[in-house]
Amino acid sequence: MSTEYPHPGYPAVAAEAGDAKRTRNGRTGIGIGLLVAGALDVVGMVWLYSQYGSLIDALSESERGEVVVGDALNVLFILALLGSGIWNIAARRSRSLAPPIAALALSGVGLAFAVMNVLEALNTTGTTPGLFVLFLNLGILVQAVGLIRGR
16 A cells, blocks of 8 residues: 655645534535525626616716626626535535635625625615625635634
8 A cells, every 4th residue: 555645736625624514514504605695696686787777778888888897797706606606515525625715715805895885885875785795795704714724
């Protein structure tokens, strides 16, 4: 029998956790949270288009281009959320750190977007929008950091 020695070329793996069930539940929770965040973003985009879709004709060509680029980036972000959520659920028995790191990055970006959304709503309307997505992204972020650190 041969002995395996660690090589720098191997992908990062989580440390051997004594509590594999906790790690598996953490990865499942992260995946479900990302899927919920992606679904809420899809619902938000559909709602915005149902409310303001008819106003796109009134925009100038450059403003319309900005809307198209912003929406394309939002669709890519939604696809990344959904893909990372599926990846975290599918890899819940794995020791690889790549899915939680991807979730950490995406939830950080989502948290930044949610904070900007809240600040913009406060400045324009003076009311606070629903903070569920903000707290959802914060929870995913905390869960991913705890999973990566091995706690």
